Amino acid sequence: MKTFKSTCCYCGVGCGVVVTKEGNGQLSLEGDKEHPSNKGMLCSKGMNLHYTVMDQSDRLLYPQMRLNRSMPMQRTSWDDALERTAAVFKTLIKKFGPDSVAFYVSGQCLTEEYYLVNKLIKGFIGSNNIDTNSRLCMSSAVVGYKLALGEDSVPVCYDDIEAADVIFVTGANPAWCHPIIWRRVEAHKAANPHVKIICVDPRKTDTSRSSDLHLQIAPGTDIVLNNAIGRVLIEKNYIDHEFIAAHTDGFSDFQEKVMQRTIAEAAELCGIDVADIYTAAQWIGASKGFLSFWTMGLNQSVIGVNKNLSLINLHLITGKIGKPGNGPFSLTGQPNAMGGRETGGLANMLPGHREIVNAEHRAEMEQFWNTPVKIANKPGLTATEMFEALADDKLKAIWIINTNPLVSMPDINVAEAALNKSRFVVVQDISNRADTVKFADVVLPAAAWLEKEGTMTNAERRITHLPKAIDAPGEALPDAEIIWRFAEKMGFGESFNYKNTSEVYDEYTACTAGTTIDVTGVNYQLLKNNRSIQWPLTTSFKNNKTPVTGTKRLFTDHQFHTKNKKAQIHAVADENTSEPTTPDYPLVLTTGRIRDQWHTMTKTGRVAKLNQHTPQPFLQLHPEDAKNRNIKEGQLAVIKSRRGEVRVKVNITEDVRPGLCFLPMHWGKILGSNLGRANNLTNNLVDPKSKEPDFKFSAVEVTLY
Numbered sequence: 186m187k188t189f190k191s192t193c194c195y196c197g198v199g200c201g202v203v204v205t206k207e208g209n210g211q212l213s214l215e216g217d218k219e220h221p222s223n224k225g226m227l228c229s230k231g232m233n234l235h236y237t238v239m240d241q242s243d244r245l246l247y248p249q250m251r252l253n254r255s256m257p258m259q260r261t262s263w264d265d266a267l268e269r270t271a272a273v274f275k276t277l278i279k280k281f282g283p284d285s286v287a288f289y290v291s292g293q294c295l296t297e298e299y300y301l302v303n304k305l306i307k308g309f310i311g312s313n314n315i316d317t318n319s320r321l322c323m324s325s326a327v328v329g330y331k332l333a334l335g336e337d338s339v340p341v342c343y344d345d346i347e348a349a350d351v352i353f354v355t356g357a358n359p360a361w362c363h364p365i366i367w368r369r370v371e372a373h374k375a376a377n378p379h380v381k382i383i384c385v386d387p388r389k390t391d392t393s394r395s396s397d398l399h400l401q402i403a404p405g406t407d408i409v410l411n412n413a414i415g416r417v418l419i420e421k422n423y424i425d426h427e428f429i430a431a432h433t434d435g436f437s438d439f440q441e442k443v444m445q446r447t448i449a450e451a452a453e454l455c456g457i458d459v460a461d462i463y464t465a466a467q468w469i470g471a472s473k474g475f476l477s478f479w480t481m482g483l484n485q486s487v488i489g490v491n492k493n494l495s496l497i498n499l500h501l502i503t504g505k506i507g508k509p510g511n512g513p514f515s516l517t518g519q520p521n522a523m524g525g526r527e528t529g530g531l532a533n534m535l536p537g538h539r540e541i542v543n544a545e546h547r548a549e550m551e552q553f554w555n556t557p558v559k560i561a562n563k564p565g566l567t568a569t570e571m572f573e574a575l576a577d578d579k580l581k582a583i584w585i586i587n588t589n590p591l592v593s594m595p596d597i598n599v600a601e602a603a604l605n606k607s608r609f610v611v612v613q614d615i616s617n618r619a620d621t622v623k624f625a626d627v628v629l630p631a632a633a634w635l636e637k638e639g640t641m642t643n644a645e646r647r648i649t650h651l652p653k654a655i656d657a658p659g660e661a662l663p664d665a666e667i668i669w670r671f672a673e674k675m676g677f678g679e680s681f682n683y684k685n686t687s688e689v690y691d692e693y694t695a696c697t698a699g700t701t702i703d704v705t706g707v708n709y710q711l712l713k714n715n716r717s718i719q720w721p722l723t724t725s726f727k728n729n730k731t732p733v734t735g736t737k738r739l740f741t742d743h744q745f746h747t748k749n750k751k752a753q754i755h756a757v758a759d760e761n762t763s764e765p766t767t768p769d770y771p772l773v774l775t776t777g778r779i780r781d782q783w784h785t786m787t788k789t790g791r792v793a794k795l796n797q798h799t800p801q802p803f804l805q806l807h808p809e810d811a812k813n814r815n816i817k818e819g820q821l822a823v824i825k826s827r828r829g830e831v832r833v834k835v836n837i838t839e840d841v842r843p844g845l846c847f848l849p850m851h852w853g854k855i856l857g858s859n860l861g862r863a864n865n866l867t868n869n870l871v872d873p874k875s876k877e878p879d880f881k882f883s884a885v886e887v888t889l890y
């Protein structure tokens with residue numbers, strides 16, 4: 186019997202787990218009591234994590250390829266698969282330039298994998314065409330943090346929960362999607378009944394049901410609400426004049442902006458009571474610790490960056506940031522979205538939170554990597570742009586790693602047509618259930634969680650080491666090894682000559698020297714000794730013998746990472762620019778998660794216990810909207826948008842507001858049909874700054890089937 190300490194590979198909470206491997210190879214799993222992020226607790230997904238690697242019935246076992254899409258896939262060797270892929274990439278790059286190829290990766294990739302793909306395409310191929318499914322998840326928060334605080338850094342930590350007396354949850358359902366954080370919130374509230382929880386969500390959820398105040402706003406009105414709260418905070422003099430004067434810019438523009446709309450107007454637009462806006466503002470203003478949490482309700486919006494800014498503004502005008510229990514906390518959806526950001530895993534970034542558009546940053550990485558080409562000075566294609574470019578034949582080849590865009594992309598039929606039309610598709614995945622496999626020219630089998638070694642960073646900047654505990658099935662290889670083997674086939678072997686991922690990690694940490702996320706000196710042994718390490722580090726303790734101490738919260742000195750060290754308050758317009766509803770499409774559709782499934786279900790969909798909670802997709806519809814359409818509980822309905830349709834059973838419930846309906850995002854094609862695929866309906870509008878899609882607001886109509 187052997188035990189391994191690892192991290193749950195689902196959500197960004199990053200819970201520590203202890204895996205026990207019996208002599209007969211059977212695995213069991215429990216929460217790690219020594220891991221500070223979860224202290225032994227696990228949610229239903231985490232508790233059943235080991236089943237996803239024990240059931241290997243759908244695993245990709247060996248490389249496959251075909252010469253054209255009308256031919257069946259054939260088993261091949263790693264050398265042949267990678268040599269052919271390299272030959273195609275070299276031909277396309279020679280003929281059409283480096284921007285003719287792209288990598289689309291995942292927030293589930295380990296830090297080392299993210300780093301290697303970035304190094305390969307940005308430093309050696311000479312294109313910035315790498316983006317990640319995190320673009321669909323938290324890129325609005327990235328831009329919001331940068332614009333307001335000068336850096337994409339979550340300024341708070343989980344221990345702030347117990348120091349807060351007002352917890353403001355907006356556009357999120359952590360009771361289902363970040364359950365271990367929510368259990369801490371509930372325990373804190375139970376021990377301290379004076380603590381107030383405010384939930385802002387157009388839906389009633391388990392989170393709203395355990396809140397003191399639920400602001401069930403109309404979809405798309407988040408900024409109206411936040412600006413109205415800002416106005417009350419000013420009028421009731423709950424703002425911190427000293428903090429504003431010493432540490433922020435932009436207050437007078439903000440004040441002018443929020444005074445343009447009365448609280449009564451705001452309440453009407455939001456569809457809530459005036460009194461509730463005053464109550465929320467009063468609780469926030471009088472609090473000692475104001476902690477806000479948000480996820481996709483703010484991020485996945487055509488005005489996602491402004492929604493983020495409008496929330497951060499509330500912390501800045503009250504000075505409730507950089508102190509225990511205070512600050513804006515973007516909950517990351519994926520286990521290593523943060524690690525991806527650190528290694529520059531977006532089309533506009535470079536490792537160490539460097540920027541593509543910054544010439545100094547490019548020069549630093551060119552020198553560090555000793556690149557044979559100049560790093561391109563413009564950001565590459567973002568997630569949705571990649572599929573548009575494939576459709577236009579501007580992008581010729583795409584390599585998709587550990588993500589399933591044919592379930593997760595908006596306006597999915599367009600993305601599917603683009604992939605079908607594209608010249609060359611490589612799919613690197615663990616599962617043959619990934620919807621992309623059937624469009625691939627080359628399929629590469631990847632090792633799964635527990636079958637490879639590396640690191641991840643969770644939502645509170647905590648890095649944890651994940652050991653290899655079991656062998657991958659068949660010929661599957663760790664993702665990092667696939668990339669360094671491919672780089673060698675491309676002729677870059679000298680710069681990708683790694684023996685293990687520990688060497689990759691050491692190289693990555695070295696390139697962070699002197700940056701705001703400097704983790705030089707951290708290595709696998711230190712991570713194992715300390716169980717986990719938060720950045721930024723207390724630098725004087727960085728060596729192999731002494732425990733490394735991370736910093737729990739940022740900006741405690743109120744020196745922000747902008748040029749003048751002041752945080753920026755942004756006066757943001759409150760109009761929503763989503764697709765308008767019309768008489769033909771009068772309802773707003775919002776999409777989201779259910780409790781026991783993860784993303785596109787390639788892992789959780791195989792665990793019988795998890796499927797019991799909600800075995801089928803469904804549509805939540807308000808009783809008034811159901812009555813107007815003569816639809817009864819459990820009947821099959823057709824949901825149509827301007828882009829496609831979905832057919833699912835209806836759940837009539839007052840959990841959604843009138844005029845709003847909700848569909849889970851997890852299901853792809855069911856038995857070959859796309860009847861439950863929510864993204865048949867969503868639209869391709871994106872936030873202009875973050876390029877994050879507007880998943881939470883599509884105009885639809887619902888009729889009885």
Ligand code: SF4
Binds near residue numbers: 226228230362366
């Ligand atoms: Fe895993 Fe997230 Fe659940 Fe923790 S809360 S066990 S990280 S899914």
